[in-house]
Amino acid sequence: MDRVRDSDPVMAIRSAKGHVTKEEWQVRTDLAAAYRLVAKCGWDDLVFTHLSARVPGPHHHFLINPYGMMFGEITASSLVKIDLEGNKAMPSPFDINPAGFTIHSAVHEAREDAHCVMHLHTVDGVAVSCQKGGLLAISQQSLFPLSNLAYHDYEGVALNPEEKKRLVADLGKNHNMILRNHGLLTCARTVPDAFLLMYILQKSCEVQVRAQAGGGELIPIPKPILEGIQKASETVTRQSGGMLAWPGLLRMLDREQPGWRH
Template identity: 80%
Template sequence: MDTIPSVKEQVSAAEWAVRTDLAAAYRLVAHFGWDDLVFTHLSARIPGPEHHFLINPYGMLFEEITASSLVKIDLAGKKVMASPFDINPAGFTIHSAVHEAREDAQCVMHLHTVDGVAVSCQKEGLRAISQQSLFPLSNLSYHGYEGLALNPEEKVRLVNDLGRNHFMILRNHGLLTCAPNVADAFLNMYILQKACEVQIRAQAGGGDLIPVPTPIIEGIRKSADIVMKQSGGMIAWPALLRMLDRNNAGWRH
């Protein structure tokens, strides 16, 4: 999408940094095969007193998204900077709800991965059967399915269900993570997605599954903040950006 004019000179350095990180996250979602054509969304709040955030242009594949193509909107879903692109109203409903309610949710990621949706359909949800599952289970919420996310009234219920957690499974729908920055939100999603993949494969084996002992799970929950800070996204983020520069250049435009 090199025909999209760069907006680097029109925005602050802080906004441009968020734009490049969010564009990288979109490209990484495509790289790992987690995208769903042009559907689902990643969003990030722009630093500053205005409650503005960036979201993907509706109709563009994740592998095409660049820093300049991201659409800047307010909490009412209105564009606050000229853009030739529209946004998906369903994505706005979910993301604006979390951004508005949580000051620490500077980045929100929502995906429809096959394994994530599969686990969201299971009555037990995510099970404590792997080491990967323990990190999300340390602060995981569930939100019941209410149809396409177009009803503004659902925002209150979604926010209440999320609480102060950083991981959420949307029943019959998919996965959601949030964090103070793009790198942490991406790592949260990577771990949650990996836990779902392991669960579906383990169940497919047909044998009895060995649960993680309850005392270990309770210990993780009691030290959730420490656990998640120790696995901060910046431990892997620079390497992921280098990979993108080698294999999928253009996202910084």
């Protein structure tokens, strides 16, 4: 991917479509869409959070955002392909965030099913991550992430390779994680599924913060209901999956932000 127009640093790279497999291009477009949707929802934190997706094929390569590019600017071709050591697996004029590499490479390496990993610093997500009680069972939305939710204690900016072992141990087989004093993380087999998980986890945090701000006594969901939904939630989410809403979200992006597929 070489620069073609120095006057436009966002679009000044050649399309990668003719230089990657059809399967990789599909993942690139899905991940670029996820970045644009995160920006549209107001979940981005300038350039300081990350979404990543594994590239189909025998090599353990994955795609991550070009460091310094706003989420609302990211395109399918601008995503950087790297290996588990953080080395570029395909030429790119962009660098990556080393903290993003630490967190994402840990999950991708440990979880064969974690083809997509999303990590955000949303205001409400960070607010809940600072609360000792974490996510509370006070809304219908919260029941789904609570069925497979993990926590990881804060260890500073994620630059220490040794933290990777503790992070993946804390994550276990779960698909949702609250990084204490830090933010939210979801992982799934596909970009649409990881996005849906993040949407529900983020919505749960928003509801919790607003309910607490109201100052009234909160009504906890009875434990039998919580346990019943926990047992059924994996089946329910697999039946619905992220693909229910994903095509509509892509159509919305095509209408409002043409060019993201570049």
